[in-house]
Amino acid sequence: SVNNQGIIKDHGDFIGVSVIFITESIMVSRDPQRGSMAYNNYSCGTIPPLVVLVALFLYFYLDARVPEPIPEKFKVKVMDAMMKTYGHTVNVLVCLGITEPFSDFVRKIADWFVLTMVTGFPWGIAPYDPRLKITDTHIRDIRVKVYEPVSGLGRTDRPVLIYLHGGGWSLLSVDSYDPLMRKISSDSGTVVISVNYRLSPQYPFPIPLNDCLEVVEYVIENSKAMGIDKSRIAVGGDSAGGNMAAAISLRLKSKIAMQMLLVPSLQFVNFNTTAFNENTMYLNRSIHDPNSLMFVINYLGLEPKYLSYLRYNNHTSPAFKQSLQNEYADQTLWLPRRYVRDEKIRENMEQPMDTGDEELFEKIKNVILDPLVSPLLADDELLENLPYTYIMVCGYDFVRDDGIMFYERLNQIEEEAHLAYYPEAFHNALFFPHGPLKLNVGVRIVHDIVKTLKNVL
Ligand SMILES: *[C@@H]1O[C@H](CO)[C@@H](O)[C@H](O)[C@H]1NC(C)=O
Ligand SMILES: *[C@@H]1O[C@H](CO)[C@@H](O)[C@H](O)[C@H]1NC(C)=O
Ligand SMILES: *[C@@H]1O[C@H](CO)[C@@H](O)[C@H](O)[C@H]1NC(C)=O
Numbered sequence: 001s002v003n004n005q006g007i008i009k010d011h012g013d014f015i016g017v018s019v020i021f022i023t024e025s026i027m028v029s030r031d032p033q034r035g036s037m038a039y040n041n042y043s044c045g046t047i048p049p050l051v052v053l054v055a056l057f058l059y060f061y062l063d064a065r066v067p068e069p070i071p072e073k074f075k076v077k078v079m080d081a082m083m084k085t086y087g088h089t090v091n092v093l094v095c096l097g098i099t100e101p102f103s104d105f106v107r108k109i110a111d112w113f114v115l116t117m118v119t120g121f122p123w124g125i126a127p128y129d130p131r132l133k134i135t136d137t138h139i140r141d142i143r144v145k146v147y148e149p150v151s152g153l154g155r156t157d158r159p160v161l162i163y164l165h166g167g168g169w170s171l172l173s174v175d176s177y178d179p180l181m182r183k184i185s186s187d188s189g190t191v192v193i194s195v196n197y198r199l200s201p202q203y204p205f206p207i208p209l210n211d212c213l214e215v216v217e218y219v220i221e222n223s224k225a226m227g228i229d230k231s232r233i234a235v236g237g238d239s240a241g242g243n244m245a246a247a248i249s250l251r252l253k254s255k256i257a258m259q260m261l262l263v264p265s266l267q268f269v270n271f272n273t274t275a276f277n278e279n280t281m282y283l284n285r286s287i288h289d290p291n292s293l294m295f296v297i298n299y300l301g302l303e304p305k306y307l308s309y310l311r312y313n314n315h316t317s318p319a320f321k322q323s324l325q326n327e328y329a330d331q332t333l334w335l336p337r338r339y340v341r342d343e344k345i346r347e348n349m350e351q352p353m354d355t356g357d358e359e360l361f362e363k364i365k366n367v368i369l370d371p372l373v374s375p376l377l378a379d380d381e382l383l384e385n386l387p388y389t390y391i392m393v394c395g396y397d398f399v400r401d402d403g404i405m406f407y408e409r410l411n412q413i414e415e416e417a418h419l420a421y422y423p424e425a426f427h428n429a430l431f432f433p434h435g436p437l438k439l440n441v442g443v444r445i446v447h448d449i450v451k452t453l454k455n456v457l
Contacts, residue, residue, distance in 0.1 A: 067282050067396060069424050075437045076283075076426070079117060083286035086113040102170055102201055102298065110167070114176040120436045124178055131186040139215045143196035145174040147185035152227075159232035159457035160191040161260070162219060164212050166239030166428075168295025169200045183433060183446060188453040191228065193219065197244075204301030205373060209244050216248055220255055232457045234387075236260030238430060239399070240295065246375040246406070249386055256387040258456050260449065263394055263427050266402035267376040268296060268368040269320075270329045272312050274340045274349060275400035287427050288398060300367055309360055313351070315368075317361040321353045325369065328377050334405040339421075341395070376406050380413050388416050390452050392430070392445065395423035420448055 064080040066073040090099075090106050099105045112122035119125045133148040152158045161184070165177045174181075174196040185192040197211035216235055223230040235256050237245040242264025249259040271293060279288045293310045297303075309315045320326055327333055332349045340346035371378035389410055393403035403419070410417040422429065425441040430449075432442035 064286075065282060070396060070426065071424060071441075072439050075432075075439060079428075079432075079437055080283050080286040082113060082117050086110060087285070087289075102199075107171055107173065107199070110171045111173055111176040114172060114431070115179070117437055118176075118179050118431050118435045124175070125182075129182055129186065132182060134182070139193075139218050142198075142211045142215055143174065144215060145178065145181065145194040145196070147181055147192040147194070149186055149189045149191070152189060152191070154227070156224070156227050157229040157232070158191050158227050159189075159234070159453070160193060160219060160226075160228045161185075161188075161234045161236055161453060161457075162193045162195065162212075162216050164195055164197065164235070164237030164241030164244050166237065166241045166263075167199075168292065169205075169208050169240045169299040170295050171199070179434065180431060180446070184450060184453070187446075188450040190234075190453045190457060200295075200298035201301065205299050205367060208240075208299070209247055209372060212244050213248055213251065216252065216256075220252075232257055234258040234260060234453065234457055236262065236390075237264075238262035239265060239427065240299070242266075242403075243373075243375070247372040249389075250371055250375055250378060250382060253385050254387065258388045258390060258452075259386065260390045260392075260452070261403060261406070262392045262430060262449070263397055263399055264391070264403055264406070265399045266406050267329045267374040268300070269316055269326060269374060269377065270313055270331075270351070271296075271310050272351060273398075273401045274331060274335065274342075274345050275402075276311075276398050277345055278340065278342050279396055279398055279400075282396065283426070288396075292398070299373075300364055302364065306360060309357060312355070314355060314357050315360050315364065317356045317358045318354050319358075320361060320365070321351070321356065325377055328409065329374075329405070331401060331405070334408050335401055336404070336408070339395075339400065339404055376402060376409070380409075383410060383413055383415060386410070386415055388418075388456055390418050390420065390449075390456070392420045392422070392449070394425035394427060394429055395421070396426040398427065418452075420445075 064077045066076045070076055086109065090101070090109060093099045094101055115124040116122045131150060133150055133153060135146040137144060137146060163177070163181060165172050165174065174194040177194055181192050181194045184190070193215065195212050195215050197208045200208065219226065219228060219233060220230065223233070233256055235245045235248050236259065242261040243266060245259050246261050246264060246266060249256050280290055282288055284290065290311060291307070294304070294307055296310055297307055306315065335349070337346050367373055369377060371382055391403045391407050393400050407417055407419040422441055422445060425445065429439055429442050430445045432439040433446035
């Protein structure tokens with residue numbers, strides 16, 4: 001069972017977590033928006049009587065509604081509870097004035113939570129893996145973790161995957177991705193360079209992207225010395241990392257052999273997508289928390305007050321909504337109907353064209369319309385001569401439609417691309433090819449990534 005593997009290690013931890021939960025539950029009861037993964041910026045509440053607390057604790061901890069087609073529901077509920085615990089814990093610490101949202105301490109906690117979900121322990125797995133040589137080092141001042149299968153050591157023609165982790169440009173690190181990177185590297189025999197780029201909101205666009213670009217360019221220039229075959233360089237990443245991998249491929253084109261875009265976010269102009277609307281109905285205080293649009297605010301370097309503009313596209317202008325460029329993100333043109341589960345949503349995909357905020361759009365248009373931020377908005381010419389593109393999307397995911405529409409666009413101009421679609425998976429299913437919450441679909445996703453690396457590189 002999950003508990004035996006260290007998620008709740010002993011009574012001491014359980015009581016500690018309970019206290020945090022109970023306190024936070026009260027605050028949630030006062031303001032249902034609280035406890036979100038992405039938005040930990042609330043003021044503190046007051047403490048009502050104990051009975052209410054215990055009831056609320058049970059109510060808020062075990063309340064996940066998992067959609068029928070998702071298998072292994074208990075594991076998904078535990079994951080949901082873990083993510084909510086993270087949000088609650090950070091909220092309490094922020095309320096007590098112990099830390100700021102998106103501080104290094106908060107990021108440390110996020111890493112602990114992810115490692116606990118993925119391995120059962122906050123410190124992750126044992127540091128020694130006999131199949132791999134793992135090096136913690138820097139490339140041009142950027143911290144990287146390099147995974148080299150020992151079977152290929154000494155060779156000069158090795159393939160490499162430069163991997164950009166997810167976490168909304170704001171959270172997570174090479175440390176929380178260590179288990180996944182080990183698995184991908186040792187199973188595929190590919191060198192993996194995992195990049196610890198700087199994070200938003202402290203470092204908004206273009207800083208995280210430039211950090212990643214520097215590492216990729218360094219590897220291209222120094223491939224020989226690194227024992228890497230220049231024609232076998234792939235760039236990949238999930239979520240925010242997938243966004244930046246796509247941006248890097250637009251910049252470097254054929255210098256890259258493959259881009260791996262895993263559950264990527266690929267555009268910043270339409271957040272009222274069918275995927276967003278279908279999925280806010282489930283797990284909406286963990287992975288499908290609408291407040292995760294805070295990550296967009298962070299990357300754009302905007303003030304938090306603009307968060308509410310994003311959800312229904314009030315951050316673009318009516319004039320833009322009529323423009324040619326907006327058509328690249330128009331679901332009525334680019335999203336095959338079969339991907340939409342909800343019949344009502346499927347039959348009404350038209351967006352209103354007359355809403356928006358001119359002033360905010362003026363302020364952000366140069367960034368959000370930049371193909372390096374919204375690769376889906378690149379014109380056909382810019383999409384030509386891209387590397388082989390592997391896109392992975394999940395059915396239960398806010399950014400599902402971004403990946404599908406990008407694939408449709410590449411297909412239309414006959415660029416080589418493959419779409420791997422997992423209808424029963426959710427955004428972070430790729431974290432779980434192993435560990436206490438191991439999912440069958442997580443095993444399949446990572447197996448397919450490994451197979452692709454072996455076949456294409
Ligand atoms: C969140 O999910 C619950 C069901 O779990 C649903 O009743 C509620 O309407 C959802 N909230 C939003 C904003 O969609
Ligand atoms: C959101 O998108 C749907 C179409 O998918 C549309 O019917 C609806 O009016 C939009 N809502 C807002 C507030 O723009
Ligand atoms: C979006 O902006 C319009 C005005 O253009 C406003 O009427 C509407 O309430 C806004 N919607 C949201 C969800 O903020």
